[in-house]
Amino acid sequence: MKKLSYYFLRTFYTKYSSLKKIYKYDEVPKDILVNCPSCKSQDINDFYNMDRYGFNVHTSWCSNCGLIFVNPRINFDSYNRLYMDGFYRRIIEAVSVKKQKRLDEIPKRVALALSKIVDMYKDKELDVLDIGGTEGIYNYLDENLKIRKYVCVNPGAEEADINVTSNVEVANTTIEEFEAGDQKYDLILLFGTISHLMNPYEAFLKSRDLLKDDGLFVLDFKDNLTRMKAVNLPFIQLHFDHPIYFSKNSLETLVANVGLKVREHITYKNGVSYYFLAKENNFSGEKSVNVETSEVALMAERSKKASVLSILFKRVFRK
Numbered sequence: 001m002k003k004l005s006y007y008f009l010r011t012f013y014t015k016y017s018s019l020k021k022i023y024k025y026d027e028v029p030k031d032i033l034v035n036c037p038s039c040k041s042q043d044i045n046d047f048y049n050m051d052r053y054g055f056n057v058h059t060s061w062c063s064n065c066g067l068i069f070v071n072p073r074i075n076f077d078s079y080n081r082l083y084m085d086g087f088y089r090r091i092i093e094a095v096s097v098k099k100q101k102r103l104d105e106i107p108k109r110v111a112l113a114l115s116k117i118v119d120m121y122k123d124k125e126l127d128v129l130d131i132g133g134t135e136g137i138y139n140y141l142d143e144n145l146k147i148r149k150y151v152c153v154n155p156g157a158e159e160a161d162i163n164v165t166s167n168v169e170v171a172n173t174t175i176e177e178f179e180a181g182d183q184k185y186d187l188i189l190l191f192g193t194i195s196h197l198m199n200p201y202e203a204f205l206k207s208r209d210l211l212k213d214d215g216l217f218v219l220d221f222k223d224n225l226t227r228m229k230a231v232n233l234p235f236i237q238l239h240f241d242h243p244i245y246f247s248k249n250s251l252e253t254l255v256a257n258v259g260l261k262v263r264e265h266i267t268y269k270n271g272v273s274y275y276f277l278a279k280e281n282n283f284s285g286e287k288s289v290n291v292e293t294s295e296v297a298l299m300a301e302r303s304k305k306a307s308v309l310s311i312l313f314k315r316v317f318r319k
């Protein structure tokens, strides 16, 4: 009965019915995950079976590290095409009432984090790998730093519209699929991109391997558990185009598991944190996961208990 009501709900999710014309989610080939994509644990549970757009999206959560993730999820090829073929932009434009941010500009908070990097590296010549980078980030770095080599890895061709020169390279792919070669980097950036990773374990491990010994891996993220606690219906924070949802705990578990350490982190009032990660020199490869996941279990319970009526009510009366 409950299954039927959710089917009904999805079908009549009218605000977003146009999305289903833009993107045929049900028809896209998907992979079923039997392991947590971040800590590899097989101890995974159901989270919820709908996303904020009303698509038929199933999510799981990991009892070991607390990661919430889309499962099954669209496969690598389809995920790349979601960006390459412009579906992602069209979906975002259809659901967002806000004016779209310009790709050649960067938000103030990103500029703040970048300015910290600029202070650190003032006069050093740098090799930079920017995962999910945009023209705006490149322009900022190019103006304020001495860049020897800059590589942008982003499957979104439009987003990564950066002028390629002898020292600037754009790879239209994901970091997981990126063929890196022997180059090592002083600085690896992952801004606004962490929840787009298909395989965070591989992405972080690769980033660690691509760092020079004294290199920095800098990323931003929002603690999804805190975000979900702040709303009545936690599932409305989930959407299929973000395959993973880190909390502070699950992120720090991953960091430790791949041999990185937190050198510094800053959290702003809006909930965005910046992590400055360095290589852990004494990394033995042993995993030491000890994460309290009861809060995630509680979120899953809260999502399951949400009645169809309350979801519809919210959808109709709250924008």
Ligand SMILES: [Zn+2]
Pocket: 036, 037, 038, 039, 040, 041, 062, 063, 064, 065, 066, 067
């Ligand atoms: Zn996990």
